[in-house]
Amino acid sequence: MSAQSYCVQPENGIETQQIEDLLDEAFGIERRVLTSYRLREGVAPLKELSYAAWIGTTLVGSLRFWPVRIEETWDALLLGPLAVATRIRGQGCGIALMETALSKARDLGHERVILVGDEPYYARVGFARVPDGKLIMPGYVDPDRLLCRELAAGSMDEVKGLVGRVG
Ligand SMILES: CC(C)(COP(=O)(O)OP(=O)(O)OC[C@H]1O[C@@H](n2cnc3c(N)ncnc32)[C@H](O)[C@@H]1OP(=O)(O)O)[C@@H](O)C(=O)NCCC(=O)NCCS
DSSP: OOTTOOEEEEOOSSOHHHHHHHHHHHHOGGGGGSHHHHHHTTOOOOGGGOEEEEETTEEEEEEEEEEEEETTTEEEEEEEEEEEOGGGTTSSHHHHHHHHHHHHHHHTTOOEEEEESOHHHHGGGTOEEOOTTTEEOSSOOOGGGEEEEESSTTTTSSOOEEEEEOO
């Protein structure tokens, strides 16, 4: 194992400030006005699906999920934010965080995941563009960046409508 190898672990609950710093580095502080944040405001991330990547005692990656409900009917996970420290990008950390968490989400019985992000990247872990008009976000989102992945086959078939906050 090289000195730069990272390890992916469940969040331990004490790294909150380090995660905020990493997200500011990755997205800038303006991240807080994005539509996805409207769905997160006042709602806690799902602890059981929050993962961190470490090199020694330095946090180098973070992935969290929030619960959302579509048309007040269908539960879904909102993936993100996902961020990896600049110095270890391109070493598979982002994909490793997502594969670990998505596998856990499936084991826990979650059926569908949505996110706002770059399709060419997230397609690597099975995400695809949501068909136009199927989902409505509570604010502007570039339709090319609204993506979903079924964790249970056919679980997006009937789903349609407004994505809302849970809680
Ligand atoms: C996006 C991000 C999480 C990727 O993390 P990472 O650990 O470097 O990603 P991985 O090592 O798992 O994957 C790297 C591969 O994905 C590709 N990739 C990375 N970001 C991409 C993007 N936005 N679009 C398309 N491909 C992308 C890389 O070119 C690389 O390709 P290669 O394997 O063919 O060389 C990281 O760059 C980051 O934190 N960026 C800033 C925050 C951000 O934009 N997050 C959400 C993305 S919408």
